Amino acid sequence: MPTTNGDVAVLAEDLRRSFGAVEAVRSVDLAVRAGEIYGFLGPNGAGKSTCVRMLCTLLAPSGGRAAVGGFDVVRDVEAVRLRIGVALQDAALDAKLTGRELLGVQGRLYGMSRKQIAARIESFGDLVDVAALDRRIGTYSGGMRRRLDLAAALMHDPRILFLDEPTTGLDPVSRMRVWEEVRRMNREDGMTIFLTTQYLEEADALADRVGIIDGGRIVAEGTPDELKRRIGVDVIVARVEGDPAAAATVVESLDGIASVAVHGDELDIATADGAAAVGRVAVALAAAGLHASQLTLRRPTLDDVFLEVTGERLS
Amino acid sequence: MTAASAPPTARSAGFLADLSTLAGRAIRLMLRDLEGVIPAMIVPVFFFAVNVGSLQDQFERAAPGFDYKAFQIPVAVIFAVTGVSRASNLVIDIQQGYFDRLTIAPIRRVSLLLGLMIADLVLVMALTVPVLLMGFIAGVGFASGPLGVLAFIVLAGCWGLAFTGFPYAIALRTGSPAAVNSSFILFFPFAFLTTTFAPKEALTGWLGAVATYNPVTYLLEGLRSLVSSGWDAAALGRAALAVLAVGAVSQLLAHAVLRGRLTSGRR
Numbered sequence: 001m002p003t004t005n006g007d008v009a010v011l012a013e014d015l016r017r018s019f020g021a022v023e024a025v026r027s028v029d030l031a032v033r034a035g036e037i038y039g040f041l042g043p044n045g046a047g048k049s050t051c052v053r054m055l056c057t058l059l060a061p062s063g064g065r066a067a068v069g070g071f072d073v074v075r076d077v078e079a080v081r082l083r084i085g086v087a088l089q090d091a092a093l094d095a096k097l098t099g100r101e102l103l104g105v106q107g108r109l110y111g112m113s114r115k116q117i118a119a120r121i122e123s124f125g126d127l128v129d130v131a132a133l134d135r136r137i138g139t140y141s142g143g144m145r146r147r148l149d150l151a152a153a154l155m156h157d158p159r160i161l162f163l164d165e166p167t168t169g170l171d172p173v174s175r176m177r178v179w180e181e182v183r184r185m186n187r188e189d190g191m192t193i194f195l196t197t198q199y200l201e202e203a204d205a206l207a208d209r210v211g212i213i214d215g216g217r218i219v220a221e222g223t224p225d226e227l228k229r230r231i232g233v234d235v236i237v238a239r240v241e242g243d244p245a246a247a248a249t250v251v252e253s254l255d256g257i258a259s260v261a262v263h264g265d266e267l268d269i270a271t272a273d274g275a276a277a278v279g280r281v282a283v284a285l286a287a288a289g290l291h292a293s294q295l296t297l298r299r300p301t302l303d304d305v306f307l308e309v310t311g312e313r314l315s
Numbered sequence: 316m317t318a319a320s321a322p323p324t325a326r327s328a329g330f331l332a333d334l335s336t337l338a339g340r341a342i343r344l345m346l347r348d349l350e351g352v353i354p355a356m357i358v359p360v361f362f363f364a365v366n367v368g369s370l371q372d373q374f375e376r377a378a379p380g381f382d383y384k385a386f387q388i389p390v391a392v393i394f395a396v397t398g399v400s401r402a403s404n405l406v407i408d409i410q411q412g413y414f415d416r417l418t419i420a421p422i423r424r425v426s427l428l429l430g431l432m433i434a435d436l437v438l439v440m441a442l443t444v445p446v447l448l449m450g451f452i453a454g455v456g457f458a459s460g461p462l463g464v465l466a467f468i469v470l471a472g473c474w475g476l477a478f479t480g481f482p483y484a485i486a487l488r489t490g491s492p493a494a495v496n497s498s499f500i501l502f503f504p505f506a507f508l509t510t511t512f513a514p515k516e517a518l519t520g521w522l523g524a525v526a527t528y529n530p531v532t533y534l535l536e537g538l539r540s541l542v543s544s545g546w547d548a549a550a551l552g553r554a555a556l557a558v559l560a561v562g563a564v565s566q567l568l569a570h571a572v573l574r575g576r577l578t579s580g581r582r
Contacts (some may be wrong), residue, residue: 045501056419060578081421082325092412096344109420111326154418157323 009034009160009192010055011056013063016216017050019082024050026216027064032209037193037222039207041200041302043310047216048196049089052164055194056086069160079161082110085158089165089196091149095138099128099148102137103155117155124151127181141176150178154185160192161185169200175202182206200302210302214310227305234274234306236281237295250288254280261307268304325421333422337430341401345434348404352438355399358392359446366390367453372513378426382543388450392467393531394445397441398476399501401431402482402495409490419578432479439475443468444502450525463541470510470541470554474534477558478502480565487572505531530557 010032019309032038053059055068057077066073069083094102107117120202122128128147135144150166150312151258163182167175183206185191197203202209204224212220212227220227240247243278244267248260251269256277258270271277274297285292328336345352371383377569383570408414417427445463457463482498508522509529515536518526537554540547 002470058415058418074513077329081419082327084419085447086416086419088415090412092416093409093415094340094344094408096347101340101343105336106420109328109333109417109422111332117477158325170558227375 007034008032008067008070010038010066010068010194012051012055012064012066014128014169015051015054015061015066016063017047017059018062025054025061025214028213028216028218030211030218030221032089032192032194034184034192035190036208037182037195037206039196039198039203039210040194040213040305041210042111042205042213043312046310047212048213049164051213052162052194054065054090056084057081077192082156082157085153085156085161087149087153087161087166089168091145093137093145093152096136098136099133099140099151103133103152104150104283106152106155112156119295120155120157122153126184127154127177128153143170145179146170146174147150150181156187158191158196162194162196163249164196165198166195168198179206200306204302208212212306212309220305224302228300228307229304230308233272233300234270234277234280235298235300236267236269236274237294237296237298238269238281238285238292240265240267240285240290241293242290246288247285247290247292250284251281254284259308263307268307270294270300270304274298327421330426333426334430334433337417337422337426338433341404341431341434344404344438345401345438351440352370352405353552354446354466355442357526357582359395360449362394363387363391363446363449363453367514372566374513382455384450384453385455385542386514386539388447388455388542389471389535391446391449392443392471393474393506395442395508395537396471398443398482398483398499399475399479400479400482402479402486402498403492404493405431405483405486406495407491424461424577425570426574427481428569431483432476435479436472436476438470440468442475443471453522455459457541458543458545459541463546465543466551467508467538470534470551470558471563473555473558477562477565478505480562480567480569483567483569484572487569505529530561533557 008031011031012028012030015028016023028047028051040051042050047175055073057064057073057080060074060079068080071079071083073080085138097105097249103121104117107120112120116213117314121133122130128151129144131146137148140148146166152162153161167178170178179202181193186193195207197204207224209223210227211218220230238251244262244265248257248262248267251267252260253258256271256273256275258272261268269277269281278295278297282292282295328360366387367384374380374383376386386452405414408417447467457467459466481496481501484494485498508525509531510518510526515526517533534557537551540550
């Protein structure tokens with residue numbers, strides 16, 4: 001029996017997981033609405049994959065609860081599994097089978113008939129090279145392997161799709177094909193997509209909302225625009241010759257500066273009106289005897305958000 | 316009702332369908348990996364030739380009428396079928412993430428192992444045939460007739476299946492190809508601390524005592540009865556019990572380790 005409101009496709013409440021003394025996931029709360037693409041970002045070791053494995057029923061939580069498709073991931077495992085498709089970080093394929101055989105095995109395990117399997121495979125024409133499906137998977141390129149992995153995850157027409165870094169290592173053309181398919185599935189089929197990625201532009205391009213996990217907790221969540229607005233409207237990047245900490249103190253004292261972050265010899269200066277502030281920043285630094293070798297004005301990116309909430313850059 | 320909570324179009328295929336799908340995949344892969352079977356065919360032929368070549372005259376001189384080739388054929392078969400499994404392929408599945416894909420499917424967990432074991436059973440029974448052919452060519456006959464040959468193949472196949480639980484348990488516990496490859500060491504005490512070379516009456520001291528508790532002693536006794544003395548219900552019953560005892564231990568172990576892996580979510 002569903003345990004959550006049908007509008008919520010993925011729900012986690014105080015979700016926790018420890019491995020011995022190590023708390024991989026400390027307390028994650030999130031709610032992904034049905035039909036949403038949710039981008040899940042975090043540095044290595046932040047707990048992303050552990051969260052995904054708990055939500056996919058591959059790993060039992062140590063505490064808290066989670067429901068997927070309205071069903072509890074611990075109590076209603078089979079109901080969850082029938083509703084989800086999963087493409088994990090490494091393409092989960094069998095190199096000695098042909099692509100068609102692998103998809104056939106996948107279809108049969110989900111109760112599909114031969115006719116349904118054949119029709120479903122034909123429908124993947126935009127995603128995989130159907131002509132190559134009769135070759136052994138061991139002969140496929142990296143891009144084809146990832147796309148076949150995605151096709152296997154979609155074989156049984158799941159309601160909710162978990163994609164764990166689906167485009168890592170792909171060439172730009174393959175990446176675009178995966179992006180297009182993700183958009184199409186979401187738009188045409190209303191599929192909810194939980195997307196873990198290390199590519200911020202991928203989250204920016206695809207996700208309706210983004211959650212950033214760090215140290216096993218969600219540290220920021222919102223639409224990409226909302227998150228960027230947290231930084232300020234504009235970002236001035238100043239490369240300073242001299243003491244960056246002293247330069248940061250000088251810039252912080254100026255009017256209209258929201259925040260200053262120091263990274264090596266670089267200052268990231270958030271401000272509501274970058275065009276108006278950039279000149280004042282240059283003058284103030286020069287007056288303090290600190291030369292700015294480079295001043296760049298740009299719109300904030302998710303990388304800036306990531307930097308602010310985790311203290312490190314992802315890209 | 317939203318798309319996320321709507322009833323799924325997919326369904327559980329059912330235990331037998333899962334088993335058939337997974338066994339079908341394992342058999343298909345086995346046929347594509349025949350080079351892996353070659354050692355299992357060479358080893359019994361080698362041991363048969365060496366054992367018969369070195370000991371036949373001694374035993375047959377000491378006990379006129381004793382057919383040492385017939386005595387050795389069950390040994391060759393045990394060498395062929397013991398420890399043959401898809402455990403190395405299971406490790407590859409684990410390492411490549413395919414095991415996770417199967418785990419996420421709505422299947423009975425037990426079919427993950429049973430599907431592989433059905434392929435193992437097919438293989439070990441198939442491996443019995445060339446060894447028996449070798450015996451026939453060497454002049455060994457079956458006192459129990461053609462049905463006895465069939466019973467011999469089934470009993471040997473069941474033994475092979477009973478033993479597979481050990482390499483699967485190691486594969487699931489460690490996820491390591493090296494550990495699985497080392498599991499043949501388990502086979503040594505079973506295979507050599509028994510009536511491999513000489514009848515039980517000839518084993519004395521600690522070896523005789525160990526052989527009394529070694530289930531392979533009773534398995535060999537049952538197989539030898541089919542070759543040399545016809546249908547011996549008592550010998551066959553003891554052989555079946557020995558297979559059941561080893562099978563119960565190894566299969567319970569393998570399924571316990573499988574349950575542990577699935578519960579812990581170990582990768």
